Amino acid sequence: MAARDRTGPRGDVGRRPGRSTLASGPSPRSATASPPAGPRAVTSLVIDTDPGVDDAQAIMLAFAHPGATVHALTVVAGNVGLDRTVANACTILDVLDAPPGAPPVFPGCPGPLLGSRVAATSHGSDGLGDGGFPASTRPVEAEHAALALTRLGRASPGALTLVTIGPLTNLALALTLDPDLPRRYRRLVVMGGAVRGTGNMPSPSTEFNMRSDPEAAAIVLGRWPELTLVPWETVMRYPIGLERLEELTSGPGRRALFLRRITRDRPRHVQAHFGVAGIFAADPLAMAVAVEPGIVTRSERRHVTVELAGPATRGQTTVDWFGFGGGTPNADVVLEVDGERFWQLMKAAVTGTPGMEPGAG
Protein backbone atom coordinates (compact mmCIF):
# COMPACT_ATOMS: atom_id res chain seq x y z
CA MET A 1 0.00 0.00 0.00
CA ALA A 2 1.56 3.26 -1.08
CA ALA A 3 0.07 6.59 0.08
CA ARG A 4 -1.18 8.81 -2.74
CA ASP A 5 -1.41 12.56 -2.61
CA ARG A 6 -4.68 14.21 -3.46
CA THR A 7 -4.86 17.79 -4.53
CA GLY A 8 -8.38 18.51 -5.68
CA PRO A 9 -11.84 17.25 -4.91
CA ARG A 10 -12.94 14.02 -6.50
CA GLY A 11 -15.94 15.87 -7.75
CA ASP A 12 -18.49 13.58 -9.32
CA VAL A 13 -20.93 11.41 -7.48
CA GLY A 14 -21.24 8.86 -10.17
CA ARG A 15 -21.15 5.21 -10.87
CA ARG A 16 -18.05 3.10 -10.80
CA PRO A 17 -16.67 2.50 -14.23
CA GLY A 18 -18.25 -0.53 -15.75
CA ARG A 19 -21.20 -0.67 -13.38
CA SER A 20 -24.62 -0.99 -14.90
CA THR A 21 -27.25 1.61 -14.33
CA LEU A 22 -29.83 0.95 -11.71
CA ALA A 23 -32.41 -1.57 -12.76
CA SER A 24 -34.72 -0.91 -9.83
CA GLY A 25 -33.94 1.58 -7.09
CA PRO A 26 -34.56 1.54 -3.39
CA SER A 27 -38.20 1.66 -2.36
CA PRO A 28 -38.42 3.54 0.92
CA ARG A 29 -41.21 2.31 3.12
CA SER A 30 -41.38 2.64 6.82
CA ALA A 31 -38.11 4.14 8.05
CA THR A 32 -39.25 7.55 9.13
CA ALA A 33 -35.81 9.12 8.92
CA SER A 34 -35.21 7.77 5.42
CA PRO A 35 -35.33 10.37 2.71
CA PRO A 36 -37.40 9.68 -0.35
CA ALA A 37 -35.51 7.95 -3.12
CA GLY A 38 -36.88 7.87 -6.61
CA PRO A 39 -37.27 4.56 -8.34
CA ARG A 40 -34.13 5.11 -10.39
CA ALA A 41 -31.99 6.75 -7.72
CA VAL A 42 -28.48 5.47 -7.16
CA THR A 43 -27.29 5.42 -3.58
CA SER A 44 -23.76 6.76 -3.59
CA LEU A 45 -22.00 5.49 -0.49
CA VAL A 46 -19.17 6.66 1.67
CA ILE A 47 -18.35 3.77 4.01
CA ASP A 48 -16.52 4.43 7.26
CA THR A 49 -15.19 1.05 8.29
CA ASP A 50 -12.79 -0.96 10.48
CA PRO A 51 -12.47 -4.22 8.51
CA GLY A 52 -13.32 -6.72 10.12
CA VAL A 53 -15.02 -9.85 8.88
CA ASP A 54 -18.53 -8.42 8.78
CA ASP A 55 -17.22 -5.13 7.40
CA ALA A 56 -15.91 -7.18 4.48
CA GLN A 57 -19.32 -8.75 4.01
CA ALA A 58 -20.96 -5.33 4.12
CA ILE A 59 -18.61 -3.87 1.51
CA MET A 60 -19.25 -6.92 -0.68
CA LEU A 61 -22.99 -6.38 -0.29
CA ALA A 62 -22.67 -2.74 -1.32
CA PHE A 63 -20.58 -3.63 -4.35
CA ALA A 64 -23.05 -6.22 -5.52
CA HIS A 65 -26.11 -4.05 -5.16
CA PRO A 66 -27.35 -2.65 -8.47
CA GLY A 67 -28.75 0.43 -6.75
CA ALA A 68 -25.51 1.46 -5.04
CA THR A 69 -22.06 2.73 -5.86
CA VAL A 70 -19.19 2.93 -3.42
CA HIS A 71 -17.72 6.41 -3.62
CA ALA A 72 -15.03 6.10 -0.93
CA LEU A 73 -13.87 4.04 2.02
CA THR A 74 -12.73 5.93 5.10
CA VAL A 75 -10.96 3.63 7.51
CA VAL A 76 -10.67 3.68 11.28
CA ALA A 77 -9.01 1.47 13.86
CA GLY A 78 -11.42 -0.85 15.59
CA ASN A 79 -11.59 -4.56 15.14
CA VAL A 80 -7.81 -4.43 14.66
CA GLY A 81 -5.25 -1.62 14.54
CA LEU A 82 -5.29 0.98 11.80
CA ASP A 83 -2.47 -0.55 9.77
CA ARG A 84 -4.44 -3.75 9.55
CA THR A 85 -7.87 -2.20 8.94
CA VAL A 86 -6.40 -0.21 6.06
CA ALA A 87 -4.63 -3.29 4.69
CA ASN A 88 -7.85 -5.26 5.02
CA ALA A 89 -9.85 -2.61 3.18
CA CYS A 90 -7.37 -2.97 0.32
CA THR A 91 -7.59 -6.76 0.39
CA ILE A 92 -11.38 -6.60 0.20
CA LEU A 93 -11.22 -4.26 -2.80
CA ASP A 94 -8.76 -6.64 -4.44
CA VAL A 95 -11.19 -9.52 -4.00
CA LEU A 96 -13.88 -7.35 -5.55
CA ASP A 97 -11.63 -6.50 -8.51
CA ALA A 98 -12.01 -2.78 -7.90
CA PRO A 99 -9.64 -0.67 -10.01
CA PRO A 100 -6.77 0.98 -8.06
CA GLY A 101 -8.04 4.12 -6.35
CA ALA A 102 -11.69 3.46 -7.21
CA PRO A 103 -13.01 3.70 -4.66
CA PRO A 104 -10.24 5.58 -2.86
CA VAL A 105 -9.21 4.38 0.60
CA PHE A 106 -8.57 7.06 3.23
CA PRO A 107 -6.74 5.99 6.42
CA GLY A 108 -8.09 7.72 9.50
CA CYS A 109 -7.79 7.59 13.27
CA PRO A 110 -5.54 4.99 14.92
CA GLY A 111 -7.52 4.92 18.15
CA PRO A 112 -10.37 6.52 20.07
CA LEU A 113 -10.54 10.21 20.96
CA LEU A 114 -9.80 9.31 24.60
CA GLY A 115 -8.12 6.30 26.14
CA SER A 116 -6.87 3.28 24.34
CA ARG A 117 -8.29 1.01 21.70
CA VAL A 118 -10.62 -1.82 22.65
CA ALA A 119 -9.60 -4.91 20.69
CA ALA A 120 -12.20 -7.21 19.19
CA THR A 121 -11.82 -10.92 19.78
CA SER A 122 -13.82 -12.49 17.01
CA HIS A 123 -12.16 -11.34 13.80
CA GLY A 124 -8.84 -13.19 14.16
CA SER A 125 -5.49 -11.55 14.78
CA ASP A 126 -5.47 -10.00 11.28
CA GLY A 127 -9.12 -8.87 11.33
CA LEU A 128 -10.00 -11.16 8.43
CA GLY A 129 -10.29 -14.45 10.23
CA ASP A 130 -6.57 -15.21 9.88
CA GLY A 131 -7.28 -16.15 6.30
CA GLY A 132 -3.63 -15.71 5.28
CA PHE A 133 -4.27 -13.29 2.45
CA PRO A 134 -1.32 -11.79 0.54
CA ALA A 135 -0.51 -8.15 1.23
CA SER A 136 -2.28 -5.81 -1.16
CA THR A 137 -0.30 -3.43 -3.36
CA ARG A 138 -3.28 -1.14 -3.78
CA PRO A 139 -2.50 2.58 -3.25
CA VAL A 140 -4.17 4.43 -0.41
CA GLU A 141 -4.76 8.17 -0.11
CA ALA A 142 -2.52 10.56 1.84
CA GLU A 143 -5.51 12.61 2.94
CA HIS A 144 -6.83 11.82 6.43
CA ALA A 145 -10.23 10.13 6.52
CA ALA A 146 -11.77 12.91 8.63
CA LEU A 147 -10.66 15.51 6.10
CA ALA A 148 -11.91 13.36 3.27
CA LEU A 149 -15.32 13.09 4.96
CA THR A 150 -15.59 16.86 5.13
CA ARG A 151 -14.28 17.40 1.60
CA LEU A 152 -16.49 14.76 0.00
CA GLY A 153 -19.55 16.17 1.74
CA ARG A 154 -18.78 19.69 0.54
CA ALA A 155 -18.03 18.54 -3.00
CA SER A 156 -21.38 16.79 -3.44
CA PRO A 157 -23.87 18.45 -1.12
CA GLY A 158 -26.83 16.26 -0.27
CA ALA A 159 -25.76 13.50 -2.61
CA LEU A 160 -23.85 11.00 -0.50
CA THR A 161 -25.08 8.43 1.98
CA LEU A 162 -22.63 7.88 4.82
CA VAL A 163 -22.60 4.46 6.45
CA THR A 164 -20.50 3.93 9.55
CA ILE A 165 -19.72 0.31 10.44
CA GLY A 166 -16.90 0.92 12.90
CA PRO A 167 -16.11 3.15 15.89
CA LEU A 168 -17.26 6.71 15.26
CA THR A 169 -13.86 8.39 15.69
CA ASN A 170 -13.37 9.56 12.11
CA LEU A 171 -16.87 10.97 11.91
CA ALA A 172 -16.64 12.72 15.28
CA LEU A 173 -13.44 14.38 14.14
CA ALA A 174 -15.01 15.38 10.83
CA LEU A 175 -18.02 16.82 12.66
CA THR A 176 -15.71 18.81 14.90
CA LEU A 177 -13.91 20.21 11.87
CA ASP A 178 -17.15 20.94 10.05
CA PRO A 179 -20.27 21.27 12.21
CA ASP A 180 -22.34 21.65 9.03
CA LEU A 181 -21.50 18.12 7.95
CA PRO A 182 -25.03 16.74 8.54
CA ARG A 183 -26.38 19.17 5.95
CA ARG A 184 -23.82 18.02 3.42
CA TYR A 185 -24.76 14.33 3.49
CA ARG A 186 -28.02 12.91 2.27
CA ARG A 187 -28.25 10.39 5.05
CA LEU A 188 -26.25 8.79 7.87
CA VAL A 189 -26.69 5.13 8.78
CA VAL A 190 -24.82 3.94 11.88
CA MET A 191 -24.25 0.33 12.91
CA GLY A 192 -23.94 0.54 16.66
CA GLY A 193 -25.45 0.51 20.08
CA ALA A 194 -27.30 -1.93 22.25
CA VAL A 195 -30.62 -0.17 22.63
CA ARG A 196 -32.05 -2.58 25.21
CA GLY A 197 -28.78 -3.09 27.04
CA THR A 198 -28.13 -6.48 25.43
CA GLY A 199 -24.66 -5.96 24.04
CA ASN A 200 -21.68 -7.96 22.86
CA MET A 201 -18.85 -6.78 25.08
CA PRO A 202 -17.29 -7.66 28.45
CA SER A 203 -19.23 -4.67 29.77
CA PRO A 204 -22.36 -6.52 28.72
CA SER A 205 -24.79 -3.70 28.13
CA THR A 206 -22.53 -2.19 25.48
CA GLU A 207 -21.96 -2.81 21.79
CA PHE A 208 -18.49 -2.85 20.24
CA ASN A 209 -18.60 0.24 17.99
CA MET A 210 -20.08 2.51 20.66
CA ARG A 211 -17.92 1.06 23.43
CA SER A 212 -14.79 1.52 21.32
CA ASP A 213 -15.11 5.30 21.30
CA PRO A 214 -17.89 6.58 23.59
CA GLU A 215 -16.82 10.23 23.26
CA ALA A 216 -16.97 10.00 19.49
CA ALA A 217 -20.39 8.37 19.72
CA ALA A 218 -21.55 11.18 22.01
CA ILE A 219 -20.36 13.78 19.51
CA VAL A 220 -22.15 12.10 16.62
CA LEU A 221 -25.39 11.45 18.52
CA GLY A 222 -25.30 14.96 19.93
CA ARG A 223 -24.60 16.81 16.70
CA TRP A 224 -26.19 14.79 13.91
CA PRO A 225 -29.83 15.82 13.99
CA GLU A 226 -31.35 12.69 12.48
CA LEU A 227 -29.50 9.47 11.83
CA THR A 228 -30.57 5.88 11.25
CA LEU A 229 -29.33 3.50 13.93
CA VAL A 230 -28.98 -0.23 13.37
CA PRO A 231 -28.42 -1.65 16.85
CA TRP A 232 -26.98 -4.96 17.98
CA GLU A 233 -30.30 -6.37 19.18
CA THR A 234 -31.75 -5.99 15.69
CA VAL A 235 -28.69 -7.76 14.30
CA MET A 236 -29.37 -10.67 16.66
CA ARG A 237 -32.87 -11.07 15.24
CA TYR A 238 -31.43 -12.03 11.85
CA PRO A 239 -28.68 -14.61 12.30
CA ILE A 240 -27.45 -16.56 9.31
CA GLY A 241 -27.85 -20.19 10.28
CA LEU A 242 -25.26 -22.85 9.54
CA GLU A 243 -27.11 -24.22 6.53
CA ARG A 244 -27.39 -20.81 4.92
CA LEU A 245 -23.78 -20.05 5.82
CA GLU A 246 -22.79 -23.19 3.96
CA GLU A 247 -24.86 -22.05 0.99
CA LEU A 248 -23.12 -18.67 1.05
CA THR A 249 -19.60 -19.98 1.30
CA SER A 250 -19.63 -23.15 -0.76
CA GLY A 251 -19.92 -21.50 -4.17
CA PRO A 252 -17.12 -21.68 -6.71
CA GLY A 253 -16.35 -17.98 -7.07
CA ARG A 254 -13.61 -15.86 -5.57
CA ARG A 255 -16.01 -14.02 -3.28
CA ALA A 256 -17.42 -17.24 -1.86
CA LEU A 257 -13.92 -18.57 -1.26
CA PHE A 258 -12.93 -15.31 0.45
CA LEU A 259 -16.04 -15.44 2.61
CA ARG A 260 -15.33 -19.06 3.48
CA ARG A 261 -11.83 -18.19 4.65
CA ILE A 262 -12.80 -15.15 6.69
CA THR A 263 -15.84 -16.70 8.38
CA ARG A 264 -14.55 -20.17 9.22
CA ASP A 265 -14.06 -19.39 12.91
CA ARG A 266 -17.20 -17.29 13.38
CA PRO A 267 -19.76 -20.00 14.17
CA ARG A 268 -17.63 -21.31 17.02
CA HIS A 269 -17.45 -17.82 18.51
CA VAL A 270 -21.16 -17.12 18.08
CA GLN A 271 -22.13 -20.48 19.55
CA ALA A 272 -19.82 -20.00 22.53
CA HIS A 273 -20.98 -16.48 23.36
CA PHE A 274 -24.58 -16.36 22.20
CA GLY A 275 -25.68 -19.98 21.99
CA VAL A 276 -26.70 -19.49 18.36
CA ALA A 277 -25.74 -21.89 15.57
CA GLY A 278 -24.62 -19.56 12.80
CA ILE A 279 -23.19 -16.08 12.42
CA PHE A 280 -24.41 -12.55 12.97
CA ALA A 281 -24.07 -10.03 10.16
CA ALA A 282 -24.07 -6.64 11.87
CA ASP A 283 -22.38 -4.48 9.27
CA PRO A 284 -24.17 -6.07 6.29
CA LEU A 285 -27.48 -5.35 7.99
CA ALA A 286 -26.60 -1.67 8.30
CA MET A 287 -25.49 -1.68 4.68
CA ALA A 288 -28.75 -3.28 3.60
CA VAL A 289 -30.65 -0.51 5.42
CA ALA A 290 -28.50 2.08 3.65
CA VAL A 291 -28.93 0.72 0.14
CA GLU A 292 -32.57 -0.33 0.54
CA PRO A 293 -34.33 1.86 3.13
CA GLY A 294 -37.51 -0.05 2.31
CA ILE A 295 -36.08 -3.19 3.88
CA VAL A 296 -36.97 -1.67 7.27
CA THR A 297 -40.33 -2.96 8.46
CA ARG A 298 -40.32 -1.38 11.93
CA SER A 299 -38.38 1.53 13.37
CA GLU A 300 -38.90 4.13 16.07
CA ARG A 301 -37.66 7.69 16.17
CA ARG A 302 -36.18 8.23 19.62
CA HIS A 303 -33.73 10.35 21.55
CA VAL A 304 -30.55 8.32 21.92
CA THR A 305 -27.53 9.22 24.04
CA VAL A 306 -24.41 7.41 25.13
CA GLU A 307 -23.15 6.86 28.66
CA LEU A 308 -19.60 8.13 29.21
CA ALA A 309 -18.81 7.58 32.86
CA GLY A 310 -20.15 4.44 34.47
CA PRO A 311 -17.49 1.80 35.08
CA ALA A 312 -19.84 -0.94 33.86
CA THR A 313 -21.85 1.10 31.38
CA ARG A 314 -19.36 3.39 29.62
CA GLY A 315 -20.32 3.26 25.94
CA GLN A 316 -23.87 2.08 26.58
CA THR A 317 -26.51 3.70 24.42
CA THR A 318 -29.55 4.92 26.29
CA VAL A 319 -32.84 5.29 24.46
CA ASP A 320 -35.72 7.41 25.71
CA TRP A 321 -38.37 4.93 24.54
CA PHE A 322 -41.29 6.80 26.12
CA GLY A 323 -40.11 10.37 25.76
CA PHE A 324 -39.81 11.02 29.50
CA GLY A 325 -36.65 13.06 29.03
CA GLY A 326 -38.21 15.35 26.47
CA GLY A 327 -35.16 15.24 24.17
CA THR A 328 -35.76 15.69 20.48
CA PRO A 329 -35.55 12.37 18.65
CA ASN A 330 -32.17 12.16 16.95
CA ALA A 331 -32.22 8.58 15.71
CA ASP A 332 -34.51 6.34 13.76
CA VAL A 333 -33.85 3.08 15.59
CA VAL A 334 -34.26 0.13 13.24
CA LEU A 335 -36.06 -2.68 15.05
CA GLU A 336 -37.16 -5.09 12.33
CA VAL A 337 -36.36 -5.68 8.68
CA ASP A 338 -37.52 -7.95 5.90
CA GLY A 339 -35.31 -10.89 6.81
CA GLU A 340 -35.73 -12.75 3.54
CA ARG A 341 -34.77 -9.71 1.55
CA PHE A 342 -31.70 -9.35 3.73
CA TRP A 343 -30.81 -12.95 2.95
CA GLN A 344 -31.16 -12.24 -0.79
CA LEU A 345 -28.79 -9.30 -0.46
CA MET A 346 -26.30 -11.46 1.43
CA LYS A 347 -26.41 -14.08 -1.30
CA ALA A 348 -25.94 -11.46 -3.97
CA ALA A 349 -22.93 -10.12 -2.07
CA VAL A 350 -21.22 -13.42 -2.75
CA THR A 351 -22.43 -14.16 -6.25
CA GLY A 352 -22.20 -10.52 -7.31
CA THR A 353 -25.45 -11.13 -9.14
CA PRO A 354 -26.89 -7.91 -10.49
CA GLY A 355 -30.50 -7.21 -11.31
CA MET A 356 -32.06 -8.04 -7.97
CA GLU A 357 -35.48 -6.57 -7.61
CA PRO A 358 -35.64 -4.58 -4.37
CA GLY A 359 -38.52 -5.82 -2.30
CA ALA A 360 -38.95 -8.97 -4.34
CA GLY A 361 -39.24 -12.32 -2.63
Ligand code: BDR
Ligand atom coordinates in the same frame (compact mmCIF):
# COMPACT_ATOMS: atom_id res chain seq x y z
C1 BDR B 1 -19.72 -4.31 15.35
O1 BDR B 1 -18.53 -4.65 16.05
C2 BDR B 1 -17.53 -5.04 15.15
O2 BDR B 1 -16.75 -6.07 15.69
C3 BDR B 1 -18.24 -5.45 13.89
O3 BDR B 1 -17.42 -5.25 12.76
C4 BDR B 1 -19.45 -4.55 13.88
O4 BDR B 1 -19.18 -3.33 13.24
C5 BDR B 1 -20.86 -5.15 15.91
O5 BDR B 1 -21.06 -4.86 17.26
Ligand code: CA
Ligand atom coordinates in the same frame (compact mmCIF):
# COMPACT_ATOMS: atom_id res chain seq x y z
CA1 CA C 1 -17.20 -3.07 11.80
